[in-house]
Every structure is written in structure tokens, then in C-alpha cells.
Amino acid sequence: MSRHSTASQATPSQATARRAGPLSGTARVPGDKSISHRSILLGGLAAGETRVTGLLEGEDVMRTGDAMRAMGARVDKIGDEWIVRGVGNGCLLEAAEPLDFGNAGTGSRLTMGLVGTYHMKTTFTGDASLSRRPMGRVLDPLRLMGVQVLDAAPGDRMPLTLEGPRIAAPISYRVPMASAQVKSAVLLAGLNTPGVTTVIEPVMTRDHTELMLKGFGAEIEVETDAEGVRHIRLQGQGTLSGRTIQVPGDPSSAAFPLVAALIVPGSDVTIENVLMNRTRTGLIDTLLEMGASIELLDRRDAGGEEVADLRVRSSELKGVTVPPERAPFMIDEYPVLAVAACFAEGETRMDGLEELRVKESDRLAAAARGLEANGADCEEGKDTLVVRGRPGGKGLGGGMVETYLDHRIAMSFLVMGLAAEKPVTIDDSAMIATSFPEFLDMMAGLGAEID
Numbered sequence: 001m002s003r004h005s006t007a008s009q010a011t012p013s014q015a016t017a018r019r020a021g022p023l024s025g026t027a028r029v030p031g032d033k034s035i036s037h038r039s040i041l042l043g044g045l046a047a048g049e050t051r052v053t054g055l056l057e058g059e060d061v062m063r064t065g066d067a068m069r070a071m072g073a074r075v076d077k078i079g080d081e082w083i084v085r086g087v088g089n090g091c092l093l094e095a096a097e098p099l100d101f102g103n104a105g106t107g108s109r110l111t112m113g114l115v116g117t118y119h120m121k122t123t124f125t126g127d128a129s130l131s132r133r134p135m136g137r138v139l140d141p142l143r144l145m146g147v148q149v150l151d152a153a154p155g156d157r158m159p160l161t162l163e164g165p166r167i168a169a170p171i172s173y174r175v176p177m178a179s180a181q182v183k184s185a186v187l188l189a190g191l192n193t194p195g196v197t198t199v200i201e202p203v204m205t206r207d208h209t210e211l212m213l214k215g216f217g218a219e220i221e222v223e224t225d226a227e228g229v230r231h232i233r234l235q236g237q238g239t240l241s242g243r244t245i246q247v248p249g250d251p252s253s254a255a256f257p258l259v260a261a262l263i264v265p266g267s268d269v270t271i272e273n274v275l276m277n278r279t280r281t282g283l284i285d286t287l288l289e290m291g292a293s294i295e296l297l298d299r300r301d302a303g304g305e306e307v308a309d310l311r312v313r314s315s316e317l318k319g320v321t322v323p324p325e326r327a328p329f330m331i332d333e334y335p336v337l338a339v340a341a342c343f344a345e346g347e348t349r350m351d352g353l354e355e356l357r358v359k360e361s362d363r364l365a366a367a368a369r370g371l372e373a374n375g376a377d378c379e380e381g382k383d384t385l386v387v388r389g390r391p392g393g394k395g396l397g398g399g400m401v402e403t404y405l406d407h408r409i410a411m412s413f414l415v416m417g418l419a420a421e422k423p424v425t426i427d428d429s430a431m432i433a434t435s436f437p438e439f440l441d442m443m444a445g446l447g448a449e450i451d
């Protein structure tokens with residue numbers, strides 16, 4: 001793992017997707033991004049060796065590896081395995097240089113939690129997209145634990161420096177927005193804090209941090225009360241021990257070949273080994289409601305998480321209303337769902353999308369602009385998106401999409417171009433490497449025409 005330049009600093013490379021024949025074949029998507037970041041972070045902290053197979057080798061995760069190495073962990077690829085030799089809980093070293101997280105919200109926010117309660121200074125930087133994203137959501141609970149924030153850009157943005165207290169104070173923190181990153185940052189901060197750190201989560205979000213902390217031997221318990229609110233309690237300063245991790249395929253990456261197979265007529269594609277954790281399957285649930293042909297084959301356990309192979313055949317989709325409470329279970333999949341909705345009969349309404357505005361781009365605006373540029377009928381509200389579809393893709397395409405340094409906007413609109421009447425061009429495909437470096441090759445292997 002070596003230091004590298006950010007995809008956002010590379011020369012923008014346009015890409016165009018166009019209609020060709022049906023998509024067919026079997027594919028594997030890279031490892032889950034959320035689990036990959038956490039494998040490196042917890043493996044780098046735990047005592048002993050963590051062996052990881054299936055790690056996502058996207059830029060975001062490589063940045064997390066660089067950060068953990070800068071704080072004393074060893075992170076090496078040997079054959080197909082990543083070997084992480086951790087420092088032991090409580091023993092991270094002060095990084096000599098700023099930690100550059102590139103485009104990665106998850107890597108930077110979780111690392112702020114992990115190091116915030118250490119009595120040392122750590123500086124966080126990122127690319128233009130990451131430097132626009134709000135960090136106050138993580139800094140606020142860290143301040144309550146005694147962490148000082150030095151030199152933050154206006155609005156609690158990066159670049160910023162954290163200085164931890166001599167001894168951090170445990171807190172009980174109710175997460176004010178549905179965010180697994182905020183929940184995780186507080187829990188990771190609790191690892192180097194005496195006593196019990198509690199996170200109260202009114203709306204459940206992806207639970208990989210809780211599951212993995214348990215797997216590494218942390219004392220953590222989760223209780224769901226009568227109102228459905230989750231109370232997560234972590235005993236600080238315990239021992240974490242290295243373990244073996246198999247990272248399942250990322251459902252947020254599988255979303256792209258999946259939607260492509262649904263909207264390109266005659267397609268029949270199988271995507272193997274996709275994570276089926278119920279906090280991640282909102283897109284599949286929604287597409288099934290729209291009439292999609294998706295078979296979940298060979299559901300099985302893979303190292304503590306359920307996986308399945310998805311057989312997807314092109315389908316006549318119908319518009320649906322996606323309820324706001326589903327948003328945390330498919331938060332990164334709305335742009336590609338909006339593309340699927342363009343090919344469905346009738347109207348698709350998506351509610352509760354406020355969090356889309358603070359991703360790598362304002363995804364609600366970016367998706368709406370891209371759809372409009374390609375002849376789709378859509379309406380953007382404060383936290384809603386309505387799309388009226390055109391079965392068969394008639395009149396769709398022909399536009400240039402601005403991607404705003406956002407990998408998911410880039411991949412979503414390339415998928416649109418595979419089924420639209422006219423080709424779709426994106427202004428920059430470089431950011432795809434942050435989460436799915438194999439995307440263009442994998443889609444070509446299924447028969448897609450993207451150049």
C-alpha cells in the first residue's frame with residue numbers, strides 16, 4: 001500500500017455509454033466498502049494479526065490503510081490476503097504528517113473517532129469534495145468527550161486538526177441524523193475512553209461497526225427498546241484481538257450491474273457473493289416491489305454475514321413510492337434507483353432524502369440535473385425526488401452529465417446510457433476508482449459498451 005494521488009487530481013476522463021445487445025454472464029463485485037474500512041481500522045488497532053480476504057482495493061480504503069500505517073500499524077498485501085498487524089488498543093502513535101483521506105467520508109469520519117480520544121494531535125485533509133462535507137456531526141460528540149478541534153475550516157470542515165484530552169470522558173450520545181458514520185465514530189472514540197460509552201440510535205443504520213467490534217472481542221451490547229430505539233453500550237479500554245475476515249461483495253456496487261441488467265432488454269446476469277445484511281438491502285426490496293426479476297440464490301453465511309448470488313433478468317418495471325424509513329438501508333443507491341425509475345411505467349417517488357445532500361456531491365441535485373440533461377421527467381424537492389418513467393427508454397439520453405467528483409453519480413449515468421435511446425456521456429470517470437476500480441472492465445465483460 002503506497003501513497004498515491006487522489007483520483008480527483010487526475011485529468012478528467014469523459015466516458016460514454018451506449019445501447020448494445022443484452023447483458024449476460026456472471027460477475028463478482030469488489031468487497032464491501034464499509035466492511036473493508038472497518039477491517040483495516042479495527043485490525044490496525046487490535047493486538048496481533050488480522051487476515052482479510054476480499055478487501056476492496058479502491059482508493060478510499062487504501063487511504064484508510066495509509067492512515068493506519070502512519071499511526072503504527074502494518075498493512076501489507078501478501079498473495080490474495082491483506083495482513084494487518086495492529087498496535088493494540090490504546091497504543092496508536094501520533095502521525096508525523098497530515099492524514100489525507102482523498103474522497104472518503106467513511107475513512108475520515110471513522111478515523112476521527114478512532115484517534116480523537118488519544119492525547120496527541122492529528123490533522124485530516126481531503127480532496128475538494130471531502131473538504132466541502134460537514135464534519136461537525138462527528139466533531140460535536142468528540143468535543144463532549146474532551147477532544148479539541150484546532151484550525152478547522154469554516155463550518156467545521158477539513159482541513160482540521162484534533163487534539164485529544166489526557167483522559168477522555170465517556171458520553172451517552174443520541175445520534176441526531178441517520179448516520180452509521182457518526183454512530184461508528186462515537187463507538188470507536190469509546191474504545192480509548194474509560195467507562196461505558198453509549199450511542200442511542202433512534203433510526204437503525206448499517207450495523208457493521210457493532211458486529212465487527214464484537215468479533216474483535218470488544219465488550220459491546222445492543223438493546224432495542226419498545227419504541228425501536230437502539231441503545232449501544234461499549235466498555236472502553238478493553239482488549240481487541242486480531243481475527244480472520246472474509247469481506248463479502250458490496251451491495252452498493254452490485255446495484256450498478258443489477259439495475260443495468262433490469263433495464264437492458266433481454267439481459268440475464270448473475271452477480272455472485274453479494275452481502276445481504278438487512279441494513280443494506282433496501283434497493284433490492286424496492287426493485288422487487290417495482291416488479292424486478294431478482295432471484296436470491298444460495299443464501300449462505302460468509303464469516304458472520306449473509307451473502308447470496310443474485311440472478312437478475314430484464315424486467316418491465318413499475319413506479320413505486322419509496323418510504324423515508326427505508327433511506328438508511330439504501331442511502332447510496334438512490335442515484336441508480338432514479339435511473340431505474342426512468343425506465344419504469346408511471347411515477348416513482350422517493351422521500352426522506354435529506355442526507356443525499358451531504359455526500360460526495362449534493363446527490364439529489366446532481367441526480368436531478370443528470371436526469372434532466374438526458375430528457376427524463378423528474379422533480380427535485382427539498383428532500384424528495386419524483387421520476388416519471390418512459391418504458392423502453394424512448395427519448396432518453398443524448399446528454400452530458402456533470403459528476404461533481406462523485407463516483408455513484410458517474411456509475412449511475414453510465415448505466416442509464418446502456419438502455420437509453422441515445423448515448424449518455426459523463427464528464428469524468430476517474431472517481432469510480434474510489435469504490436469500484438473494476439467497474440468498466442466488469443461491465444464490458446457483461447457486454448456493455450462504454451468508451
Ligand SMILES: O=C(O)C1=C[C@@H](OP(=O)(O)O)[C@@H](O)[C@H](O)C1
Pocket residue numbers: 033034035106178179180181182184206331332355
Ligand atoms: O458507515 C459507513 O460505512 C457508511 C455510511 C453511510 O454514510 P452516512 O453515515 O453519512 O449515512 C454511507 O453513505 C457510506 O457510503 C458508508
Ligand SMILES: C=C(OP(=O)(O)O)C(=O)O
Pocket residue numbers: 033060103104105106107332359360408435
Ligand atoms: C457516501 C459514500 O461514501 P463516503 O461517505 O465514505 O465518502 C458512498 O460511497 O456513496
